[in-house]
Amino acid sequence: MLKHALFLTLIITLFGSSASAQTSLKSTLPIEAHASLANASQMNLSPNGNKVAFVQNGKGTLFLVVFDLTTGKKRFITKTDNLSVTLNWFDWLNNDVLLMGISSTASERGIRYKVSRLLKFDLRTDDEAKNVIRIGRKSHNSQFQDNVISMLSNDPEHVLLSIDLDTPNKPSVYKLNVLTGKRKRLERPKKHIDGWIADRQGKVRIMRQIDDTFVTYSLKDLKTNKWKKLFEYEVFSANKVTLLGFDKNPNILYFKAIHKDKDALFKMDVTDPEQTRELVYHDENYDVDGSLVYSEVTNEVVGFSHSGFDDLIKYWDEDLDKLQRSINKAIPDSTNVIIDTDVTGQVYILYTTSNDHPGAYLLGDRNKSSLEYIISKYPLIEGELYNGKNNVEYIARDKTKIEGYLTFPADYLKGKAYPAIILPHGGPMARDYAGFDYWSEFFSHHGYLVFQPNFRGSSGYGFSFESAAIGGWGEAMQDDLQDAASWLVAQGYTKKDKMCIAGGSYGGYASLMALVKHPDTFQCAASFAGVADLNFIYYQARNFTNKDIVRKQIGTDRDQLEQVSPINFAEKFTKPVLLIHGSKDSVVSVRHSREMAEELEDANKDVKYIELEDGSHYLVYQPYRVKTLQEMLVFFNKHLM
Numbered sequence: 001m002l003k004h005a006l007f008l009t010l011i012i013t014l015f016g017s018s019a020s021a022q023t024s025l026k027s028t029l030p031i032e033a034h035a036s037l038a039n040a041s042q043m044n045l046s047p048n049g050n051k052v053a054f055v056q057n058g059k060g061t062l063f064l065v066v067f068d069l070t071t072g073k074k075r076f077i078t079k080t081d082n083l084s085v086t087l088n089w090f091d092w093l094n095n096d097v098l099l100m101g102i103s104s105t106a107s108e109r110g111i112r113y114k115v116s117r118l119l120k121f122d123l124r125t126d127d128e129a130k131n132v133i134r135i136g137r138k139s140h141n142s143q144f145q146d147n148v149i150s151m152l153s154n155d156p157e158h159v160l161l162s163i164d165l166d167t168p169n170k171p172s173v174y175k176l177n178v179l180t181g182k183r184k185r186l187e188r189p190k191k192h193i194d195g196w197i198a199d200r201q202g203k204v205r206i207m208r209q210i211d212d213t214f215v216t217y218s219l220k221d222l223k224t225n226k227w228k229k230l231f232e233y234e235v236f237s238a239n240k241v242t243l244l245g246f247d248k249n250p251n252i253l254y255f256k257a258i259h260k261d262k263d264a265l266f267k268m269d270v271t272d273p274e275q276t277r278e279l280v281y282h283d284e285n286y287d288v289d290g291s292l293v294y295s296e297v298t299n300e301v302v303g304f305s306h307s308g309f310d311d312l313i314k315y316w317d318e319d320l321d322k323l324q325r326s327i328n329k330a331i332p333d334s335t336n337v338i339i340d341t342d343v344t345g346q347v348y349i350l351y352t353t354s355n356d357h358p359g360a361y362l363l364g365d366r367n368k369s370s371l372e373y374i375i376s377k378y379p380l381i382e383g384e385l386y387n388g389k390n391n392v393e394y395i396a397r398d399k400t401k402i403e404g405y406l407t408f409p410a411d412y413l414k415g416k417a418y419p420a421i422i423l424p425h426g427g428p429m430a431r432d433y434a435g436f437d438y439w440s441e442f443f444s445h446h447g448y449l450v451f452q453p454n455f456r457g458s459s460g461y462g463f464s465f466e467s468a469a470i471g472g473w474g475e476a477m478q479d480d481l482q483d484a485a486s487w488l489v490a491q492g493y494t495k496k497d498k499m500c501i502a503g504g505s506y507g508g509y510a511s512l513m514a515l516v517k518h519p520d521t522f523q524c525a526a527s528f529a530g531v532a533d534l535n536f537i538y539y540q541a542r543n544f545t546n547k548d549i550v551r552k553q554i555g556t557d558r559d560q561l562e563q564v565s566p567i568n569f570a571e572k573f574t575k576p577v578l579l580i581h582g583s584k585d586s587v588v589s590v591r592h593s594r595e596m597a598e599e600l601e602d603a604n605k606d607v608k609y610i611e612l613e614d615g616s617h618y619l620v621y622q623p624y625r626v627k628t629l630q631e632m633l634v635f636f637n638k639h640l641m
Helices: 004-015 019-023 031-035 318-330 438-445 463-469 476-490 506-517 534-543 547-554 558-563 566-572 591-602 622-640
Strands: 040-045 051-058 061-068 074-080 086-092 097-108 111-122 148-150 158-167 170-177 183-187 193-198 204-211 214-220 227-234 241-246 252-259 262-269 278-281 292-294 301-305 313-315 334-341 347-354 357-365 370-376 390-395 401-407 420-422 449-453 499-504 525-528 577-582 607-612
Touching (some): 031 622, 061 097, 074 086, 148 193, 158 183, 313 318, 390 476, 401 438, 420 476, 438 449, 449 476, 463 476, 476 499, 506 566, 566 591, 577 622
Parallel strands (some): 420 449
Antiparallel strands (some): 040 051, 051 061, 061 074, 086 097, 148 158, 214 227, 301 313, 334 347, 347 357, 401 449
């Protein structure tokens, strides 16, 4: 079993100074403590457990690092600052070769879009990462080149790759030799093809087709090689399914489907002519929102993840469940998640968080019954300097229950009112969770009470709740933010004239729209990469293959879209606005903020616009993250403090 003495040593290493020594440091951390990218992320063990690869932050430059656990040597594989190129993912092809997916932003006729590439690095021979895909004269130069659908765990050289080299926007499947670049086509493109899924044996079994807004999943019969329809549904409908993957048994398929208004986990035998569904797990309060967990030893499904679980993963494998219980005993009052193991299952990476630290990585060895500290994600934000989130509920005007997360300022005293920031998430079909969030931590550290409501349209709370986002921009989910503000005042957390609203993407839209629809509630609004003109999104969608889905999501009534677009109501703005946007945003065009700023300036409104040169939709370039939070802090201090 795990050694308790080692854990005591670990705590000292993790958190260093005592709580009493840290108390005097409250609200004194530099902006970079919260605004910097994670100190370390994406821990990944080699198959034999002798090496660990991870991303390490060096003052804004991200290094892909391989640490040899047997020799203690560290090797830097590649680096990026996330401005021109972003490292999206990496995985071990074998014990010596890393496979990587990178992305960048391209532009054509004024339309910005993302492109991705597949790289490899051989620790035995390479000095730099190299492109894997070779584009021939007769091949289409595919936009996305890193969609690996199977790592072929028993094959140390090949992967299965879904890529549209034959026909633009219609992917085929190739068996790709990563070391040589040679490939063999296994599946040709089909009509309306959107993607492919392989089973655990590396055989292509599922194809996904989308015709406008109608989705079809088809299954390949292993005996006849013929395709038959498995699932059909209209997007955003109650009949939707989300395929999670096959078990080791290639006839057992796991998927999510709606059960009593919530996404639940199901499995089925695909050879069953009746297609009988077996309910595996249903949470009456939340959608099951995780993924399958596979054993590196047996290749079987051994559990699944769900944010509603204390440790995020429920194991039905007795051995792993026993290991989880042992870890929890050694590290109590924490959320402990095994994120990777070697092929023997004896060496593993553990990620742990608690109420007094935002996360750290540990190396476990079951043969030695040991846990060793590797690195913290945010080493400066620990102990009493970590505020954390509190789960709360409030009732909207129509009696709908809304859940959210409240982060108190570091010097919080019960009964005292504080300046507050309401922070709606992006999406809008997404949600906030209880874990570390650099936005809420940053503003709370600097004296603000931060509220993150999971307003209607958010995912996780059932089909009916989430459906409010379909064509519902500016309506009930906007009112939920107003009701959140009223609740904060009623609870005594803040005062009516001490609230601002801020967010990114949809959250930026909601912040701007709040000053249009509820002009007396907030003293200011800050929008990062926010939507301002829904009709422009409707129009721009014509340039992309998913235009019908985008239009269905935001709504197709152009007059209604005009009425819920902040850009058309500059004259109604009575409070200051801060707009920040990256010039190379491929998700929400920078045109939204540029033109919103122009409209406000023409109407002689109080607006400040900052454009981040070459910045993307996500604050993954550290200097821009620092600048954005710094500008927002100055903005809020001016209008709330």
